[in-house]
Amino acid sequence: MDNTKVILGPFDVALEEPVYFKIEPNSDGKTIKMVDMINGFVHRGIESIVLQRNFLQNLIITEKVCALCSNNHPFTYCMAVEKIAGLSLPERALYLRVVADEIKRIASHLFNLGMLAHLIHNKALMTQFLEAREDFQDLKESIWGNRMDLSANTIGGVKFDLDATLIASIQTTLDKNKSKIEAFIALFETDATLITRLRGVGVLGYEDALRLGVVGPVARASGVNNDVRKRSPYAAYDQLSFDVVLQQDGDVLSRAKVRLYEILESMKLLHQALDALPTGDVVLPTRTLIPEGEAISRTEAPRGELVYYLKTNGTQKPERMKWRVPTYMNWEALKVMMPNNNIDDVALIFNSIDPCISCTER
Amino acid sequence: MKSLHVKLNDALNTLKLGCHFNAQGDSLWCEIDDKKLLLQLAEILQTMNARVCMITAYQKDEAHELVYHFDLDGMMLNVKLYITDKSVPSITPLFKSADWTERELSEIYGIAILNHPNPKRLFLDEAIKEAVLSEYYSLSSAMSGKVSQALWSRVKAAEGSNRG
Numbered sequence: 001m002d003n004t005k006v007i008l009g010p011f012d013v014a015l016e017e018p019v020y021f022k023i024e025p026n027s028d029g030k031t032i033k034m035v036d037m038i039n040g041f042v043h044r045g046i047e048s049i050v051l052q053r054n055f056l057q058n059l060i061i062t063e064k065v066c067a068l069c070s071n072n073h074p075f076t077y078c079m080a081v082e083k084i085a086g087l088s089l090p091e092r093a094l095y096l097r098v099v100a101d102e103i104k105r106i107a108s109h110l111f112n113l114g115m116l117a118h119l120i121h122n123k124a125l126m127t128q129f130l131e132a133r134e135d136f137q138d139l140k141e142s143i144w145g146n147r148m149d150l151s152a153n154t155i156g157g158v159k160f161d162l163d164a165t166l167i168a169s170i171q172t173t174l175d176k177n178k179s180k181i182e183a184f185i186a187l188f189e190t191d192a193t194l195i196t197r198l199r200g201v202g203v204l205g206y207e208d209a210l211r212l213g214v215v216g217p218v219a220r221a222s223g224v225n226n227d228v229r230k231r232s233p234y235a236a237y238d239q240l241s242f243d244v245v246l247q248q249d250g251d252v253l254s255r256a257k258v259r260l261y262e263i264l265e266s267m268k269l270l271h272q273a274l275d276a277l278p279t280g281d282v283v284l285p286t287r288t289l290i291p292e293g294e295a296i297s298r299t300e301a302p303r304g305e306l307v308y309y310l311k312t313n314g315t316q317k318p319e320r321m322k323w324r325v326p327t328y329m330n331w332e333a334l335k336v337m338m339p340n341n342n343i344d345d346v347a348l349i350f351n352s353i354d355p356c357i358s359c360t361e362r
Numbered sequence: 363m364k365s366l367h368v369k370l371n372d373a374l375n376t377l378k379l380g381c382h383f384n385a386q387g388d389s390l391w392c393e394i395d396d397k398k399l400l401l402q403l404a405e406i407l408q409t410m411n412a413r414v415c416m417i418t419a420y421q422k423d424e425a426h427e428l429v430y431h432f433d434l435d436g437m438m439l440n441v442k443l444y445i446t447d448k449s450v451p452s453i454t455p456l457f458k459s460a461d462w463t464e465r466e467l468s469e470i471y472g473i474a475i476l477n478h479p480n481p482k483r484l485f486l487d488e489a490i491k492e493a494v495l496s497e498y499y500s501l502s503s504a505m506s507g508k509v510s511q512a513l514w515s516r517v518k519a520a521e522g523s524n525r526g
Binding site (some may be wrong): 292305331 | 437
């Protein structure tokens, strides 16, 4: 097996996004000795494009950076603009931002779990995950008119409002799916076949997770609490109660369980936010010119911490805008997770960091 | 926030580093123009178990400014470094979390990262010269996945040279 390299990619490793794995196998020819990645297939230079657009146009550009975290990009970007302009938002807008974000999080986690089921060839389970997700897709469509890009945020508030019918439809969807999620959790906690297949695969220990600075469910599955919603609360999260889900094993199974339990926490958050939804405006009534300044903001996207830095110079276009997406921090962790696992499991481990490549490369 | 702010500035005073953090909004900011000081600050933050969230670079007149964004216990610390010679010491030996973001600013702004353990390109093809942000490139030539006549002629040329 000397000098054999296994090449995976650049297309269709786990998802329809391009990354190129160069795998050096151990002498048995079946397990991984070392892995290297080549990225950059979907680098679009968006950080340069945003400098040529004004602050409102950039709402649309940031929403297009990623599909699954599409709500968090304009959300975090708005937070940075609002900090520079010194805007304080209506309470109702802060709660509605939480509602949009948590619905997106549930749908995103269910999609990732569906892909996991697909990669272990459990098509029945995959169907169940995607069916549950479909309810949330429908919900998004009925509230925002779109299944992926919600266009929920704007500078100074949100672009949508919820009436009694929509609130009831969210509550119905949550109630209908809660027992399904609990059944999935029971499956992942007790089903011997599933556990044998996923336990001990792609392990990232606590120390490595700290050292690499990984974020989101990947960090929390290794026992590291980086949840921005708790550590550095924004919007209405400091007024709502929820638990950060932590697991200790750091394997594919733990990451799946973190996502499953987090869906329940998101449901809890949604119920609270809807019950306590303040009355009033959903957006500030006047538009503001954005003064010179700089700000940094961050939110907890479904994949983890999303950071935006914005520098303005008094014109209505950014002077510099930079963001770092959650997956960006989790790539290097693959080099720790993959060695000594089966080559067959590359896609499974890769999927477990919930990769977003169009996000990472921008 | 206040206690961390005070604790941090006390530590900097004790070590006589000649810089301090100011609170601005919900995060702390510090401006420096000495690269040695950056490494000293990084070492202190590393012992406090901070992590690197991101590094922003931008052109300022003829020089560059780099903003290092650290997370310390949920607080964002921003260290702004002013550089004039397009080179900066790497903090990746101290913070593995800085690896990618240093390589990215290096290829986009042509800033040399000294002492980086893995200094290869991150996203951009080797054929593209550094400091890409100051020039116009068509999308298909900027991405590694170029699917064009240019790629095809490179494949054919390589084929020719392999066959000698």
